[in-house]
Amino acid sequence: MRTFVLVLEKDLPGSINLNNLSEHRIDVLCRVMTSAFYLDNDFRRDVKLIIKANNVVLELDGSRLKGVRPDERTNAGILRKVLSGGSQPGIRALPEYVIPEHAFWLDMAGEYYKDKDPGQDPVFVVGGEKGMTVPENANKISLGKKSYLASHCVTILNHWMDVREWSTRK
Numbered sequence: 001m002r003t004f005v006l007v008l009e010k011d012l013p014g015s016i017n018l019n020n021l022s023e024h025r026i027d028v029l030c031r032v033m034t035s036a037f038y039l040d041n042d043f044r045r046d047v048k049l050i051i052k053a054n055n056v057v058l059e060l061d062g063s064r065l066k067g068v069r070p071d072e073r074t075n076a077g078i079l080r081k082v083l084s085g086g087s088q089p090g091i092r093a094l095p096e097y098v099i100p101e102h103a104f105w106l107d108m109a110g111e112y113y114k115d116k117d118p119g120q121d122p123v124f125v126v127g128g129e130k131g132m133t134v135p136e137n138a139n140k141i142s143l144g145k146k147s148y149l150a151s152h153c154v155t156i157l158n159h160w161m162d163v164r165e166w167s168t169r170k
Helices: 023-037 072-083 150-167
Strands: 002-007 047-052 057-061 091-094 104-112 123-127 139-142
Touching (some): 002 023, 002 150, 023 057, 023 072
Antiparallel strands (some): 047 057
C-alpha cells in the first residue's frame, strides 16, 4: 500500500464553509484527496492519505473509504462532518502520526525521484499550499526543477508507482 502524507503547517478549521472552499484552502485538501484515490472510472483501494495539520491528523484508507467523490464540494462536506465529530467509513482521526524514517519527502533540493527505489510500501510526504519544513536528515526527492501543486505531486507519484507496477508484471 502506498501512503501519501499531506503536511499542513496550520490548523484545520472546526467548520468548513461549503460555499467558499478556498477559505482555509480546503480546496487544496479536496484536490489532493481526488488525486490520491481517483482514476478514470476507478478508485484506488491500495492508497492511504494522511492529512497532518497542527490540530488534527486524519487517516483516509482507500480500502475502506466510502462516500467520497471526485468533486471538491462532496469531499469538503465529508471533511466538515469528520472535523465536527461525525464518522465516515474509511476516515478516522489519529492522536498523532509519526512519519516513518524511510519516507520520501518532496523537496526541490532532493534527488530526482526516478533515480530512487521506492520499495514495496512507499510513504511520500507532500507539503500543502505553503510548503513544509523538511527535516535536515530526511530522505528527500524532487520531481524536477519546477514546483508543482500538491495534488499534481500526488498524481505524478501515483503515475510513477503505476508504471513501476505495470513494467514488473509478467
